[in-house]
Amino acid sequence: MKQTKTNPLHILNIGAGAVGGYYSAKLQQAGCHVTLACRSDYSTVVKKGIAIHSIDGDFHFSPDRVINDIAHYGQPAADILFITLKVLPEIDLPTMIAPAVGENTTIVMVQNGVEIEKPIQDAFPNNPLISGLAFVCLNRTAPGEITHLDYGRLALGRYPNGPSEMVQQLAKLFESVNVPCLVTEQVTQARWRKLIWNAPFNGISVLTQSDTLEIMQNPETLELSRCVMEEVFQIAAACGHPLPDTIVETNLRDTFKMKPYKTSMLLDYQAERPLEVEAILGNAIRAARRVGISAPHMTTIYSLLKLTNEKNSRV
């Protein structure tokens, strides 16, 4: 399937936050027909579209269509459901997306965490499923406004593994508009690899109200970060996704070099939004139990975050 003006790929983005808005805009630039499903920002986006302030140059995004209910998408179903929602226990994703999943719809999950795909695979066993990770600093600064601060790289792969023509096609589209896109045949491993960083820094940043530099400069939280990374490393290996031996040291070294950075979980906490505690820590801990690995450092952080999240979130 070649991407042309007369035969564009039809994309329905679910989760029109910063990540959804940014990558949908890029897919439109690459020639796709993009529909945005919005709730709270619906009227603003219908009127004004989305202003994207980007380190790569500001631009404006007018979706081809905006809907405020997924069921309004209609027929034929989209070629791609591009899901960029937070992964939260209160969101029943299979039920939510069901009205928009057609016979030939490919479901793409660009979301945080590990072991998040199973409910979707179980609900739609005959639809191709692509799992993805975004390495990007984006903020939704107001309704219809996104700030793109840094990075932008994607990694996409067929779930649970293996090659996929649609992944290749999407990667070409993203690359054509200067979004680096890694095609992986081991996306599950890629999720564990990203968790090496996300597991320690998201939790510690919320519990100590600190940025990455503060965490790295305190000897105790630096050592704690290393312990959590080593637990993730062991769980991943026991789950059949061994990571490179050097990955813990590489992640620590790279974090030392980063500009001080507030994790997405800390930003969510400070905005009193619900935290992705289950996707980022809970699922990993349940995987650890399943394969008989002990993860006490991560479990302690998880437990403290559960109560913190319960008290913080207004949702």
Add this chain to the structure above:
Amino acid sequence: MKQTKTNPLHILNIGAGAVGGYYSAKLQQAGCHVTLACRSDYSTVVKKGIAIHSIDGDFHFSPDRVINDIAHYGQPAADILFITLKVLPEIDLPTMIAPAVGENTTIVMVQNGVEIEKPIQDAFPNNPLISGLAFVCLNRTAPGEITHLDYGRLALGRYPNGPSEMVQQLAKLFESVNVPCLVTEQVTQARWRKLIWNAPFNGISVLTQSDTLEIMQNPETLELSRCVMEEVFQIAAACGHPLPDTIVETNLRDTFKMKPYKTSMLLDYQAERPLEVEAILGNAIRAARRVGISAPHMTTIYSLLKLTNEKNSRV
């Protein structure tokens, strides 16, 4: 040595916070001659003494003497140095008290934590050393004002263990003014026993900004409290201070029955005062390392508290 008006025991209290003010007042009621060493509250206490609002009835305390420098105490040295200071790394207690330690001075440490006595024993090897624990809810609400909310029991014992006539004498004095005072010949074990409660609840309360009931009602932090208690239980046993097998369950059950309670560490945190992280957690973790016990849950809480304390405390 019988306590009479003509031969009163001379007490010098160091650390005139709520605990020091309250128990010093009680020792004066019991017939002792009490000197209070104060810094920030010196002029208020000289002028007005200390007003104590107590569940057992309000009363007023005019110390026999107030000094603003321990070195001003003069000769003869006090019979008892009654130390109720916080245990903080920035306080060099042996150097601080040295000017007031005479040949026959008994040093009494009513302070939090475990393994806090060694520096004092090393610095003053020929002075009798009594270690003690206060089970009491007290707040210093203003300079010269203390609120006594609940409890009041003391436990006192010769350090590191064994019988002591001075402990017996102090216990009689306290009991004579309705302060229950347990005489123990195993005060080191008593410190570990108290740590069973202090280790989990102080740390978790600060990191989640929660009271005891909120911690107990969340399944994850309840389980975390149990894990920390079990680590303390194991360290105590490996250090030669075995605790009753039922102590973890008893502590959890009793905490369920308590009115919702903010720990002293949470109150210190909210007042931006330095936290007793080393006395309550750091010393226990170092003891664990020494005896080859793993304490990952406590270590995680300790690490998170170190950075939290560093960022919070203005001292």
